[in-house]
Amino acid sequence: MSITNQANPAKPNVTATSPFQQRSLQSVWHPCTQMKLHETYPLVPIVRGEGVWLYDADGNGYLDAIGSWWVNLFGHTNPAINAAIKDQLDKIEHVMLAGFTHEPVVALSERLASITPGDLGHCFYASDGASATEIALKMSFHYWQLAGKPNKTQFVSLQNDYHGETLGALSVTDVGIFKKTYSPLLRPCTHVMTPDWRYANHGESAEHYALRAAAALEEHLSRYHDETAALIIEPLIQGAMGMGMYHPAYLKRAREICDRYQVHLIADEIAVGFGRTGTLFACEQADIAPDFLCLAKGLSGGYLPLSVVLTTDTVYQRFYDDKSAHAFLHSHTHTGNALACRAALAVLDIFEQDNVLETNKIKAEYLNQAAAALSSHPKVSNFRNCGMIWAFEVDTDLEQFSQKFFQAGLTQRLLLRPLGKTVYFMPPYIITEEEIDLLVNGTLHILNTLEQ
Numbered sequence: 001m002s003i004t005n006q007a008n009p010a011k012p013n014v015t016a017t018s019p020f021q022q023r024s025l026q027s028v029w030h031p032c033t034q035m036k037l038h039e040t041y042p043l044v045p046i047v048r049g050e051g052v053w054l055y056d057a058d059g060n061g062y063l064d065a066i067g068s069w070w071v072n073l074f075g076h077t078n079p080a081i082n083a084a085i086k087d088q089l090d091k092i093e094h095v096m097l098a099g100f101t102h103e104p105v106v107a108l109s110e111r112l113a114s115i116t117p118g119d120l121g122h123c124f125y126a127s128d129g130a131s132a133t134e135i136a137l138k139m140s141f142h143y144w145q146l147a148g149k150p151n152k153t154q155f156v157s158l159q160n161d162y163h164g165e166t167l168g169a170l171s172v173t174d175v176g177i178f179k180k181t182y183s184p185l186l187r188p189c190t191h192v193m194t195p196d197w198r199y200a201n202h203g204e205s206a207e208h209y210a211l212r213a214a215a216a217l218e219e220h221l222s223r224y225h226d227e228t229a230a231l232i233i234e235p236l237i238q239g240a241m242g243m244g245m246y247h248p249a250y251l252k253r254a255r256e257i258c259d260r261y262q263v264h265l266i267a268d269e270i271a272v273g274f275g276r277t278g279t280l281f282a283c284e285q286a287d288i289a290p291d292f293l294c295l296a297k298g299l300s301g302g303y304l305p306l307s308v309v310l311t312t313d314t315v316y317q318r319f320y321d322d323k324s325a326h327a328f329l330h331s332h333t334h335t336g337n338a339l340a341c342r343a344a345l346a347v348l349d350i351f352e353q354d355n356v357l358e359t360n361k362i363k364a365e366y367l368n369q370a371a372a373a374l375s376s377h378p379k380v381s382n383f384r385n386c387g388m389i390w391a392f393e394v395d396t397d398l399e400q401f402s403q404k405f406f407q408a409g410l411t412q413r414l415l416l417r418p419l420g421k422t423v424y425f426m427p428p429y430i431i432t433e434e435e436i437d438l439l440v441n442g443t444l445h446i447l448n449t450l451e452q
């Protein structure tokens with residue numbers, strides 16, 4: 001396949017592709033991508049990374065302002081995480097976790113139990129976020145079966161929530177672009193009113209709106225609690241639907257309502273866990289503990305696929321029995337992978353040693369000040385920040401805005417990938433003030449120069 005301007009006269013921006021581009025496009029089917037788009041927009045071949053920077057084959061650096069899809073916390077090729085993985089590599093890379101155990105998975109589970117809210121202390125591992133969602137849903141359902149409540153088979157989530165794209169996770173997701181096509185394959189799920197403050201009435205406070213949304217949740221659960229196993233939510237920030245942020249009062253109320261109606265609360269902190277919202281876990285801001293906590297993405301510093309569901313002793317004990325059918329019979333082959341657990345332990349060491357959350361506050365303050373011209377830009381609305389996430393909407397009618405903004409970002413040496421018309425920053429925590437300036441000024445430049 002050879003693509004040139006001439007062969008494709010309707011597309012003025014077509015770039016002649018290199019042999020490597022051609023090999024890549026012919027063999028690799030990329031995620032979340034209409035592959036034909038790459039006739040116009042070449043893939044960016046990355047050969048190495050260091051800190052916040054990704055480098056292509058020509059040595060151009062790109063500031064990874066979205067943490068490589070929200071996973072990277074402490075930079076690429078972080079020396080401490082690299083060293084931990086290398087050390088583990090010479091001991092044992094992986095052993096099945098059924099019937100076997102090893103120090104990294106035990107140590108990680110103990111540490112997660114000690115840093116997460118409430119009495120979450122039993123860790124069930126998988127490899128990606130969607131699998132963590134599946135585990136939490138199945139465990140909750142199974143718990144109620146064992147507890148003599150066989151009618152509790154339904155799940156509730158929030159409007160605009162995202163919990164992954166396998167069929168079970170997609171059922172509780174409410175993001176049209178991912179869900180619409182596959183809806184005949186999915187279980188019905190009620191998505192109750194979102195607390196996302198962008199939907200508040202003019203002049204209504206975030207807290208007031210959050211409480212109004214909580215009242216809608218109560219209205220639903222007061223009627224349907226007998227058949228509802230769990231409420232699953234993205235705490236504080238609904239990521240995939242444009243970084244919608246909401247007041248912690250919602251979480252507090254949701255916990256009370258779930259308790260009142262005997263419905264499990266599943267907190268999907270896959271994106272927001274490990275400091276993204278300013279606290280180690282988002283639930284801390286409402287001083288609540290969920291019945292199930294899903295973690296992935298930043299868990300291994302973004303290095304290796306690793307996810308976990310933590311749950312309580314109450315849930316765990318319900319499965320503890322002489323009958324094997326009472327066990328949680330669910331497995332993923334790479335459960336508790338030793339290399340990934342070591343990476344996660346190295347990440348927790350960094351949190352402990354480097355006072356990360358305090359340093360992040362100073363960095364966030366710096367970015368907010370540096371972004372004054374951005375937040376007041378005439379094309380920008382709803383400029384918002386929570387912890388180490390920033391987002392704003394761009395007033396534009398440009399077709400393929402997201403793709404064009406991404407391309408313009410590359411020319412500014414920035415990796416930015418808007419969600420629709422929402423531009424967001426989710427940089428690795430090791431970003432420096434100088435790099436924050438590059439990010440903010442580059443973004444301003446794109447806004448000022450992008451064709452309208």
Ligand SMILES: *Cc1c(COP(=O)(O)O)cnc(C)c1O
Pocket residue numbers: 128129130131133162163164165234239240268269270271296297
């Ligand atoms: C990314 C994400 C998931 C899915 O994780 P994968 O590893 O992509 O399967 C689930 N929930 C939330 C909130 C996420 O951000």
